[in-house]
Amino acid sequence: MLHYLKVWLASARYSITRTMMFRGDFLVWSLVEFFWMGVNVLMVTVIYRHTESIAGWNRNEMLLLLGTSMLIQRMLMGFFWSGIFEMGRNVRSGNFDFFLAQPGNVMFMATTRKVDPDGLVNCVVAAALVAYSATELGLHPGPGTIALYGFMLLCGLVIHYSILVLSVSAVFWLTSAQGVEGGYFTLAEFSRLPREAFRGVTSVLFVWLLPVVVVSNAPARVLLRGFDPLWAAWLAALAVLWFALAVLVFHRGLRRYASASS
């Protein structure tokens, strides 16, 4: 475990040093993520110009949900996105050999190799959105509630990571995972919607079968409505289940890897 922590710290140090060498690039990417968050906030603002409530959630509650969803996604972007994104390309080009030769678990080595400080910088912006909407709603969460919120964000991060690894692992079968990576972003869109908006088939599919709604709704509910053991246990169990599935599919895919394919 300590060995992996040292490897990750070395990778993180390298990534940050590299980012500091390309400061202009860092600025552009920070702006990119900031703009995309702005786009989502704008969408909520525009819709609420024409309606009072969406599935019983008012504007500030929606912003809190959006901030929570973006916080998890920014953490994913900061810690794992580049590594997982490049994994798809490396499998296609044969450069994935590099990770097979490294002294450690291949999935860990391939998915944690790069840290993106621009994603992490925008975590602050997402957290500020959560804080703003909580203040507007007159919420005063105690340290226990905040700790539970943090734990649930981590569970959400594990679930997002697992979905992304699962999506990109399709490259072992499809040769190119370009469209599949985009699929992750599509699924992430569900996490910006309140659970109450889902009915019928969509409720079964996106609330019960896929963890895309619970991942953001569970932590947001902790701040809005207080601790609910059912939601907390559900989220933790989903995190374990989806991570196990990602490990399984990744290693199944790895068996198909035959070095340079094109």
Added chain:
Amino acid sequence: MRAALEKYRQAFLVGLQSNIVYRWNFAVRGFFSLFHLAVVFTLWGAAFAGSASIGGFDLRQTLTYFVTLLVLQFLISAFNEDYQISEEIRNGLINQFLLKPINYFLYRFSIFVAARLVTGTLILLPLAVALPFIHDSLVFPAEGWRYAAALPALLMSAVIQFSIAYCFGMLTFWFLEIQGFVILSMAVEAVLGGQMFPLDLMPEPVFRIAQYLPFYYQMYFPAAIITGRLGAEQVLPGLAIQACWVVALLVVNQVLWARGLRRHTAVGG
């Protein structure tokens, strides 16, 4: 003239073949876009629960707008043409075009048309699967003139989409990495192109300004004509502004290409 057309026909055929290779990739992407539709139906369904009309349009009209937008994305929008052009410049692959009697813009445009033909056909598959479920939510206006006006609007939208992607690709002559710029512009396009919400829901002054920007004509304009969000009196002036943007962007493309080549250094053989 015929010989010139033959060159680009061959480029089109090559583009067709190379895109068919990735048919499963596009098909998967098409099926994932059904998830996006599910998000749209869920969000707007919940928003309309409290009011019968938003911005003067009912739920079915709003959902029809988003379904139309989805089809248009696969039919006319630029996917990764900017990256492809960027890669060709960075890796020196454009050198071959400098020595041959072929126009690089037309070569890339031929491949773009081929790619959209493949993706535009493939989106019909997931759409056919979804149709029984969404059929009752769709309502298209009966006026025939809308479809006649949509045709030139769609063609010009495709040129605008490709031209903007081409411009970003040309930036590689000045910047090593353009991905940041492209995704930054995608955020602007998502809002001002009407992909996040119909533009007419924005405050009136902002909507008016948007009508003079190229992003409005990338996707929103043809979709709004087809789905009845624009009146007849707005279509002709819109087509005129769109034509102006087509000409302006084509000029910018040529200027960037000419200026960029001055900075380009071809090394090796």
